[in-house]
Amino acid sequence: xxxxxxxxxxxxxxxxxxxxxxxxxxxxxxxxxxxxxxxxxxxxxxxxxxxxxxxxxxxxxxxxxxxxxxxxxxxxxxxxxxxxxxxxxxxxxxxxxxxxxxxxxxxxxxxxxxxxxxxxxxxxxxxxxxxxxxxxxxxxxxxxxxxxxxxxxxxxxxxxxxxxxxxxxxxxxxxxxxxxxxxxxxxxxxxxxxxxxxxxxxxxxxxxxxxxxxxxxxxxxxxxxxxxxxxxxxxxxxxxxxxxxxxxxxxxxxxxxxxxxxxxxxxxxxxxxxxxxxxxxxxxxxxxxxxx
Amino acid sequence: xxxxxxxxxxxxxxxxxxxxxxxxxxxxxxxxxxxxxxxxxxxxxxxxxxxxxxxxxxxxxxxxxxxxxxxxxxxxxxxxxxxxxxxxxxxxxxxxxxxxxxxxxxxxxxxxxxxxxxxxxxxxxxxxxxxxxxxxxxxxxxxxxxxxxxxxxxxxxxxxxxxxxxxxxxxxxxxxxxxxxxxxxxxxxxxxxxxxxxxxxxxxxxxxxxxxxxxxxxxxxxxxxxxxxxxxxxx
Ligand SMILES: Nc1ncnc2c1ncn2[C@@H]1O[C@H](COP(=O)(O)OP(=O)(O)OP(=O)(O)O)[C@@H](O)[C@H]1O
Ligand SMILES: [Mg+2]
Numbered sequence: 001x002x003x004x005x006x007x008x009x010x011x012x013x014x015x016x017x018x019x020x021x022x023x024x025x026x027x028x029x030x031x032x033x034x035x036x037x038x039x040x041x042x043x044x045x046x047x048x049x050x051x052x053x054x055x056x057x058x059x060x061x062x063x064x065x066x067x068x069x070x071x072x073x074x075x076x077x078x079x080x081x082x083x084x085x086x087x088x089x090x091x092x093x094x095x096x097x098x099x100x101x102x103x104x105x106x107x108x109x110x111x112x113x114x115x116x117x118x119x120x121x122x123x124x125x126x127x128x129x130x131x132x133x134x135x136x137x138x139x140x141x142x143x144x145x146x147x148x149x150x151x152x153x154x155x156x157x158x159x160x161x162x163x164x165x166x167x168x169x170x171x172x173x174x175x176x177x178x179x180x181x182x183x184x185x186x187x188x189x190x191x192x193x194x195x196x197x198x199x200x201x202x203x204x205x206x207x208x209x210x211x212x213x214x215x216x217x218x219x220x221x222x223x224x225x226x227x228x229x230x231x232x233x234x235x236x237x238x239x240x241x242x243x244x245x246x247x248x249x250x251x252x253x254x255x256x257x258x259x260x261x262x263x264x265x266x267x268x269x270x271x272x273x274x275x276x277x278x279x280x281x282x283x284x285x286x287x288x289x290x291x292x
Numbered sequence: 293x294x295x296x297x298x299x300x301x302x303x304x305x306x307x308x309x310x311x312x313x314x315x316x317x318x319x320x321x322x323x324x325x326x327x328x329x330x331x332x333x334x335x336x337x338x339x340x341x342x343x344x345x346x347x348x349x350x351x352x353x354x355x356x357x358x359x360x361x362x363x364x365x366x367x368x369x370x371x372x373x374x375x376x377x378x379x380x381x382x383x384x385x386x387x388x389x390x391x392x393x394x395x396x397x398x399x400x401x402x403x404x405x406x407x408x409x410x411x412x413x414x415x416x417x418x419x420x421x422x423x424x425x426x427x428x429x430x431x432x433x434x435x436x437x438x439x440x441x442x443x444x445x446x447x448x449x450x451x452x453x454x455x456x457x458x459x460x461x462x463x464x465x466x467x468x469x470x471x472x473x474x475x476x477x478x479x480x481x482x483x484x485x486x487x488x489x490x491x492x493x494x495x496x497x498x499x500x501x502x503x504x505x506x507x508x509x510x511x512x513x514x515x516x517x518x519x520x521x522x523x524x525x526x527x
Binding site: 169182183184187 | 341343362363364367368373375379381382383384388391392393395396397440444
């Protein structure tokens with residue numbers, strides 16, 4: 001097989017992996033701190049893409065969409081946490097799970113009702129639509145290069161936020177011992193609220209970033225959600241480095257499988273999950289803290 | 293009266309744990325709460341802090357009812373907590389554990405100054421600032437738990453079994469530290485299994501058993517009363 005093709009496919013896998021990373025980071029930070037398994041995450045991703053589609057339709061500006069999608073979905077997350085999820089804290093963890101599961105169905109239905117069930121075409125901004133030439137042999141689509149670099153920057157910002165800021169310190173501490181954090185004078189309700197907002201914003205961001213390279217339709221988040229659950233399980237529930245490593249790994253594995261044996265492409269990540277769980281039942285990065 | 297617990301009933305779910313507990317702590321006092329395993333000592337502290345569900349009675353601090361306040365607001369009014377088993381937060385350095393306690397306090401901007409103050413009590417902590425808090429020895433973790441409660445300049449410190457699992461030499465130095473903290477003007481409500489130590493450093497004591505205050509008085513009197521020791525405190 002052509003070496004060139006393999007490199008290209010690795011690159012495609014890496015960009016898919018970056019979408020996994022963004023989504024899994026959101027899922028993991030929410031799960032790590034709130035112990036809420038957010039089943040609405042996939043439809044938040046879808047809403048992010050739709051916000052993007054409509055922002056571009058109205059303003060013609062991709063960059064405006066790149067800001068509005070995470071912002072809009074993040075605000076939506078804040079509303080959901082404050083009025084729907086918060087009343088369920090202190091009860092069985094299945095309650096928020098059922099709630100967000102129902103929410104996902106409603107969110108999909110709302111989009112179907114207003115915008116129909118068809119695909120919404122969305123193209124990368126002109127600036128990013130030419131291929132980038134590397135060493136005169138490889139031609140990488142500029143948009144995917146942008147996606148990879150941009151996600152890497154987001155990961156760094158998130159790391160910096162968690163490691164170096166006061167709020168980050170509270171979040172790390174709250175992931176390990178929320179009761180003690182409250183006993184140090186900190187309002188954990190506020191922190192849970194903000195973190196749910198941040199996690200939702202990351203889903204919205206993944207949605208708009210995915211829009212130019214994947215189809216935008218109401219059910220686009222369903223399979224994606226399942227794949228991202230696989231990513232968080234492989235990486236270790238609640239671990240952010242786990243989300244990053246597993247996201248990239250599974251993106252690449254799935255895209256290389258497409259090359260050699262396309263029939264397996266959809267299930268190969270489940271095989272990886274099974275193998276990882278056999279060797280390390282709590283995932284690659286176990287379950288300790290967000291940053292471990 | 294700085295802290296006044298008035299006839300409270302506390303529940304964990306359906307279990308009725310505290311049944312009409314009352315106690316008072318005056319400014320500058322060390323008051324100790326003693327009793328057997330499972331008597332309700334920790335639950336009393338948690339009730340004051342809003343960490344356990346108080347269904348009846350009231351808790352006054354500085355003349356105001358705090359029994360309906362969420363935990364973080366109780367803390368911000370000037371109560372600090374040294375919990376059972378220390379609860380040093382894993383994954384955080386010694387410095388970060390102290391910083392976390394400072395975030396909502398009026399000493400927030402004075403981190404270095406507060407670390408110096410901590411170092412006066414516990415020089416060893418200053419040498420370990422960048423070490424993971426949970427990698428410290430049991431005694432050092434206890435020091436960190438006390439330091440964390442000290443840096444906010446609390447009016448009252450609630451201290452739960454600070455000498456649990458420590459060697460006799462350390463027990464003595466923790467007792468000394470509690471006395472010193474009290475002399476610097478901090479009121480202390482102390483829970484202890486080590487009855488001799490607790491009664492010898494405190495002014496007054498309450499004896500709790502089966503969720504009720506059984507008796508109270510001057511610590512030295514309770515220490516001398518063999519009947520009380522036999523009925524409520526012997527294992
Ligand atoms: N979270 C909880 N849920 C249900 N019951 C509890 C809980 N915590 C404590 N209890 C029960 O409440 C009673 C009082 O417990 P508490 O922890 O206040 O005792 P204690 O006096 O502090 O004992 P120890 O000396 O062992 O620390 C015990 O019977 C205990 O089993
Ligand atoms: Mg106890």
